Amino acid sequence: MSQSRIDELMQLVEQHWQLRLNYWESQASITLLDELHHILCRAACAWCGIPLHNVDAPEMAEQLVLMIEGGAAIGPKHWASRRARRQTENALLDLIKQYQQGLHEVDPALPFATFVDFRDAQGKPLPNRIVAVELINVIRPIVAVARYMVFAVLAMHEHPDCYEKLKHQGSSRYRRHFIQEVRRYYPFFPFLAARVNTDFTWQGYRFKRGRQAILDLYGTNHDAHRWEAPDQFYPERFEQEEVDFHRFAMIPQGGSDHATQHRCPGEWITLALIDLAIEKFIHQLRYDVPWQDLTVDLNVIPARPRSGFIISNIHSINSSQPSAEKERF
Template identity: 40%
Template sequence: MKKSNNITREKGLDHSITLLSEGYQFIPKRTARYGTDLFQTRLLGQKVICMSGQEAAKMFYDKERFQRDGAAPKRIQKTLFGENGIQTMDGSPHEHRKQLFMSLMTDSRLQRLGELTKHYWEQRAAKWKKKDKIVLFNEAQEVLCQAACEWAGVPIKKADIPQRAADFSNMVDAFGAVGPRHWRGRKARARAEKWIRQVIKQIRSGKLKADEESAAYAMAFHKDLEGKPLNISMAAIELINVLRPIVAIATYITFGALALHKHPELHDEVKDYNEDRTQMFIQEVRRYYPFGPFLGARVRRSFIWNQCHFNEGQLVLLDIYGTNHDSRLWKEPYTFTPKRFKDWNGGLFDLIPQGGDYYKNHRCPGEWATIEAMKVSLNFLHQLNYKVPKQNLNYSMVRMPTLPKSKFIMTNVELK
């Protein structure tokens, strides 16, 4: 361990391979080892500052100090985000585009998403009696894909749902991947963009009538700060940035089922749609289980924080998993305890499974959609009788993103 400019600097030429081999624990291990919330390492040949904790998260979202332009590697843009999508934007253009996404998250629109999610769960459940088993994660992906497309005004053929759902999932799965998983994500992105470009073209030409409150209509006719419509490719990318995160909620639903299985005494938390108890349970699922490992940004201009120098252009990673398990913020952080949220003040920088802050910064606008879809889905699970056979429900803390290995198998499934 060396100190440079008052920041702990990790020895070694490069730690990219170590990051892939340690996954979610890469940053937490080092903050614990060095006794600091800040340290410098080398990743892909560049000096990178890693930081963790509430104060670090608050500072990370200071738009005067940080920018997203240049933070997301092209390999992630070509799989997860789409090239030059909202996640890579800054300043007034980002705020303008962000308002477009936030405008889709009204109470009535979120309620509609919940209704569609419930409808498609019930529709699929009617077929489960004929099956020896179901894999919850796979079912959830397809339910959410169908619900998201209808909610967003995107036509989808029934026969295409498995492929479209798998494509959205593979984009997410490519985040921390190299080799085959990465290439699956790129192929999935290419297929999805080709499909959605056709949807945008049909809406603009009038061949497809879209509800004016829908995401498809909003993206097709959105205008930038100069009054120009998005080009077709960018409109498609941003519409996918609405659909993909909804399908990704399948991960949280699977972890929610795992939590209910491991803690049967908590079933009442999601019984009969008890708003307060369900909300607490959902927030604990999002806090406790691993989803995103970290977020990246680049220093807009040089500054000093906590006696450490942040140099212009430097890449900085904010530890999501470690912050959500910070013992200074959460009592017994590695214990699953929904009641911890009973008196939670709703802080923007302590619970950050999908990022921090909302309107003007880069917190995910899909967070409200996540909570709504989880409420409906977990309540639906409580309406089922099912058995959980012996299976491998462990999940890797190295694989990013992670999931129970069996994807949660259920047998003898029927509505109560």
């Protein structure tokens, strides 16, 4: 994931955020999680080259959310998730066929055209349905990051001392630690599942080939053997930690290395999107947080504040306070 492509995505999110801001200011209140789903869906589609003028963006956003929220469910919610996936695949299949027929142009450097135009060593293209599935595999995780963005705003609300430090400290070092603590402290997907490829023994326990194993992400991020006072929100803990420690102790999006192991390659996008949300809510927006149920239910996968985080009396501002100097994560 190149930095230039991440920057392009952030610019698109900024654009769609600004387009939505007038609507926010006209409303008595909005539910932040729902709004971010729609903003990120539009930005992700544009970033991939999916022709927005041929897409029902609100419907696609709702279908992506059903996939995100129903993938780990049982019963009707899971069936709704599967139905939403089929509908999204079919909508993308229509766009792919239109592109193949020359009915619309797409930047050949973007994923949509790259996937459709791909040819293997024998000159064969990918099946159109595979292309549709892979496009969903790009845009759905971006939309899912809305939860982390909301958790960052929730953390600033629940910890006003952190908000003040973020607002007034000139260095982005504290902001980086704050973002990492949001990802460590708040729940997202609780675990990763996999099957053992090769027999091995670890700490006296034998893992046989074919056995299903589950990596406890949330438990590892709150392991008292690894973290001091793990149930306390404390960004300063990251001042002393070594990067190598984070490879296996700080694993909200998988562990070890991005290039060789099961660590999410979109982690840098997640960090940048959380940073963007912090910037917006500290320096560019004024708002109230009315009474609501902000409980985060660990039985909900992926977790979210129960209310979706409602904000009211929203106003855009031009702050004279310079934001923290940007630092690459």
